[in-house]
Amino acid sequence: MEMNFRINEVDGVTEGDRRFMKHINHDKYVRITACEEGNKPGCLLPETFLDIAQRIRDMEVRETDIWVLSYPKSGTTWTQEMVWCICNDLDFESAKSTILPIRFPFLELSTFLTGKRGIPPLLKDSVSYVENMESPRFIKCHLPWELLPKQIKTVKPKIIYVARNPKDLCLSYYHQLVRQGLFKGNFEEMAELFLEDRVPYSPYWDHVLTYWEHRYDPNLLFIKYEDMKKDLPSICTRVASFLDEDCSDIGQLSELCSHLSFEAMKSNVSVNYTFWENTDIVSCLGDINRNFMRKGKVGSWKEEMSPHMAKRFDTWIERHLMTTDFSFYR
Numbered sequence: 001m002e003m004n005f006r007i008n009e010v011d012g013v014t015e016g017d018r019r020f021m022k023h024i025n026h027d028k029y030v031r032i033t034a035c036e037e038g039n040k041p042g043c044l045l046p047e048t049f050l051d052i053a054q055r056i057r058d059m060e061v062r063e064t065d066i067w068v069l070s071y072p073k074s075g076t077t078w079t080q081e082m083v084w085c086i087c088n089d090l091d092f093e094s095a096k097s098t099i100l101p102i103r104f105p106f107l108e109l110s111t112f113l114t115g116k117r118g119i120p121p122l123l124k125d126s127v128s129y130v131e132n133m134e135s136p137r138f139i140k141c142h143l144p145w146e147l148l149p150k151q152i153k154t155v156k157p158k159i160i161y162v163a164r165n166p167k168d169l170c171l172s173y174y175h176q177l178v179r180q181g182l183f184k185g186n187f188e189e190m191a192e193l194f195l196e197d198r199v200p201y202s203p204y205w206d207h208v209l210t211y212w213e214h215r216y217d218p219n220l221l222f223i224k225y226e227d228m229k230k231d232l233p234s235i236c237t238r239v240a241s242f243l244d245e246d247c248s249d250i251g252q253l254s255e256l257c258s259h260l261s262f263e264a265m266k267s268n269v270s271v272n273y274t275f276w277e278n279t280d281i282v283s284c285l286g287d288i289n290r291n292f293m294r295k296g297k298v299g300s301w302k303e304e305m306s307p308h309m310a311k312r313f314d315t316w317i318e319r320h321l322m323t324t325d326f327s328f329y330r
Ligand code: A3P
Pocket: 070, 071, 072, 073, 074, 075, 076, 077, 078, 168, 171, 172, 173, 175, 260, 261, 262, 263, 265, 292, 293, 294, 295, 296, 297, 300
């Protein structure tokens, strides 16, 4: 691998890494960061990411691109659907007839495709798929700031970053990883690993806070899942104005919000990820709690997280936010 990255293998030398490897069902993991980010811990990803890491760093970025970025389980799908509809004249018919991963592909999807059963062939090489898209491209990505294409910083496409309370996110992530057959263990074990920055895409705070530092960049809009739950119309309006789109018609705005409601998205086969069932992406079916559109709530961690674990989250949150001006999730 080129010298553009610093890569550390997760080799099971430490007790924590051994625990991670016991619970996570994927061949090999690495911690990877860009070389110039000397003091960064590195993002935890399957080793298969190394096959595309450099291609992503070097890929051409277009001014007209629209990126939705997030830590997994932050409300990415919800944000993608909002952005796509806003930018496509609220064309709900096309939104319903073409699945989201085709309209709004996941840039590093290839990393996670160990088996290939049932995956649309054109998505298997996710980087090529994005490279070959017509403009304007809609791109979903979970990578931390420093692993993004270098041209992001010079071309400055529109970026919408969505963040979510780590307690809800961790629970949502747990159910998702179990659903995908990627995690073996209970929620307590998952939460423990999450607090130790030992789940895919960790560390969480480094991810969120680095994008937060860029919140005043004119090409970046930082939004929160909780605000979408509280007042979806006003977030839609903010997003539309950021994207230079008109969303002032009250009737249209209300139609958009109905299309984006949890109930509507849950039964919308274009976005509810039922299309991955019976493929190698989803291996654990039949449990209602394992639907992609699971609860869609703020505070659902209270239903499954022990008070002791919640306290540990609070301490961890406080420790990471002490020296920042990020005032949420405390
Ligand atoms: P839960 O598992 O807590 O229900 P991502 O798209 O980043 O993977 O995030 C998935 C989470 O967003 C899931 O959370 C999912 O239910 C929630 N979600 C998706 N669409 C939603 C909507 N329209 N309203 C509220 N929550 C939604």
